[in-house]
Amino acid sequence: YLVTGADEGNRAVREDTDIEAFWANTDNGYRVELRLPLSGIGHIVFSVTNVEHNSGGRPVATASTAKPGDAAAGRLIRSSKALSSLLSELAQQDETFEVYDTAQHRLGIGGSGMSDTGYAPQNADTFAAIDGVPRSSSGENQVRASVALTQSGKALGVLSGYQSIRAQMDDLRTWRDMTTVGAAILALVALALAAAWGKLLGSRIERVAKAFDGIIDSRGRIRGSLPATGHLDEVDKLVDTLGDASNRMAQYTDHLENLSVRLTHELRTPLTVIRSSLDNLEPANLPGEASVYVSRAGEGVRQLSSILSNMTEATRLEESLDPAEQEYFDLEEVVRGCVRGYEVAWPNRAFEVVVESKFDKIFGLPELIAQMLDKLVSNANEFGEPGTPIRVLISTGDGDAILRVINEGPSLPDQVSRHLFERMVSVRSRADGATHLGLGLYLARMIATFHGGRIDASNTPDGLGVAVTVRLPLLRMIGRRD
Template structure:
């Protein structure tokens, strides 16, 4: 078995993983290429803004209305007329305003003309926006009012009930005020102040709601200048002070809020750039949007479609698209078809690059969309007029086009790299497989040549290959041959020793017996007795070695038969109870017949060895536990005793020849460590297993023998 967990083929495959450096190097190269492409895109976009700004230079008439704004634009007070895609149907339902709901501004207690600490949103608040479509300006008011008070039917006054007041600065610079006060739900017109003359150019619809009312208005753009304000007047009771909530102070022309209408002339100038995958903005010096053209959504489709036109969908392309692309795009990022664009329709643009352009310095900026799906490049360039900055041109593009080109380059590069890696890895794999198969054959041959006990069973086949593995095979064959000779010498040593020693021991013993007959001195008798004891021990050792040798020879020629293991164990245990009257035996034998194939005489000899071994090591006064059970088609014999534990490191070597764990106090008896070796030989003859283990709960050892039944 390999010392490490990896085979030769696995190691070669692992080493071939260094080929993955190639795609990493390719990725780094393409990434650097992408950086240069982004730098080029940034320069190109700055050039686009420069060209558009050049077309708007020295044309202050386009920025006349915007140039009259105050130095500070305040959202809520200063209004922006968003471009509306369709004409608004004046019905008070607000359904047409649903796409623009996020653009509506919430007016609350901070917009009260007379501050009131006790004011709540339910008392009076409203959402409002204005939009432009065609030649009309549309306005919407979603008012929350806890008490709705309409104009009484016969009332001469129109301002002592809930009403809407409008303040407009005309293109001639004149401030005009209008009021809308209705008696019921339905179509409404404005009254011009102060004479309450009906003014039919301002039209609308009034609709009560559960928590207030809605008002939709339409007025011609021609009547508007650059200032506009609205005020909602709430009268809960004619005898109490009313509340007035306004976008700005409609009573003061100087405090009136501004209104900005997108410039159609500027939009015509920049409209052509809206088809190039860029989005163009023109802002005034207050960051207010004067015109917008184009979109950056799906801009990568232009790049992708142009690339697809040059490709043919062959077999390889279909395979690549189905199998390789899912793998590639675990690493690559595919440009999204949809991403969150928070600047698709805004009234004002902010950013350091825009602020820099409004100071007269071109600048660019990179930003990530809020959903982290796209990177947007934005460039700003100032628009000059009369040596002053009138506004700025802002152009935006996503990097999706560059990312699409990068992905295409990486796809083709990865195709080549994967082909090289695949061919190289397969070649190395087959080379390693051939080497490893030769090594495995050599390993299997070496394992088959030597059995578990270390005996040489067969000779290794010699390889004729001239490489290192062939040399190793020939070296192993030579080693096994020499090991076989040495093992044969060791196997026959015990029989030769027992044969050679038996005659000298017999001569010594007979001589000692003759000397004992003629010795008269007590001291002489003492030495003769010790000599006879030593000779007896030598004779016992010789007998033991002969027994092991005879058993090995007997097993090799013994005939097998089926016998009842239960009867053999019961008979032997009855004999041990008589032979060892001072010993304690705890016997538990299942009362069922267990037929095993082998030799009953050999198994009785096995029991003799195990019982003698247990009696020798058992603590004084403790019982020898013997059990015979049937478990999963196996006859399980367990013999345990309390006493010394086996060393942890000895393992199954306890059943090897000439192995003993006896202490010095037990070495006074002749012993060669052959008892358990003989037991293992008998168990192997029965095709069973034997193992020794320490008892978990107590100090002691349990030897378990498992034999197949049948």
């Protein structure tokens, strides 16, 4: 029906057959569809009034194209497809443009961020630009700007544009998460590389330590040298430094070891001349005082000869340590044979041999074991109190054959017990007229080390004497039989 204007109360005047209406029931109510000519757009309004029978004919709900709160019905507004297409061409990704007329009706919309928000502006600042002052605002997920459309100074409408920043925010969050994950992965990779580098350095240093230990024999001599590396890094520099130091130490050690041989060779000739001269003077008729001097000179020559003999003994012993000449022998038999000789050499000293446990024959050089026992018993005889026995004990323990020589006498000073078996170390304090270079226990340690054993000296538990203990590994010796 055609109705009159609002001032006449929207009264229907006649039926319009160009307008068709369709009614369809739905699950939630109904749907009304209208078909009307385009010429009526902007001039035609409509409203829907719901009247229920039990309400006495009164309307219970009304819907129309009018604005909420207006008594009069509003107009139908149709967007321009051409304008919307133009706006879509202007819009870039996540951008949307809208055009509103002076009545705040949306005439067109275009862009990738379009949404069904109705034909009225959704932001208060959007239409405020109608006064000619551009407006801009930002929200949680978008930024918006609007500007007035004018012609000859007259406002025709408003162009509004907004860009969604949700994608950018999502990209930023994704980038942040990726950065965090990347930083964590980078930290883990750095830790893994540091651990791998530390392990590599540790293994290289361990190989250097093994190589350095491999060029030192059981007697502390440097045999060989570390290979040169060319200074590639700090570890290689360390290897080269150790190699240079070991070479210098080897040269100096060789010089010291050969010094005794050279001195012996150089001193024997003048000693022989002195000895022969003193021998020729003895038959001569010398005054009493001169005879005493000749006698003292002869004693000095004999002491020098003894010193030279002791110095060369160490060298000869080192040269005789040949593993290829080792054999199986009975340790108890060697000990008892040596003790029988000691009883003849020192008739005023008692000797005891105590076998605390039996074991199989051992592998080594019996003459060297006998020489080692000679040094230990000679040392015990010199320090033992007169009239006290020297005991030689044979036992086993912790997989070792144990040979122990015990004498009663002065205790060992604490400060020298650790160095007692070094070269040229002696703790003798008695003026017995004998020559002591401190080589006896050094040679004993050399023999024990050659057999894979060790030697030490300590005071007896009762504090009345000293015990020198030699430990020779049974497993090494017995295993060689196979």
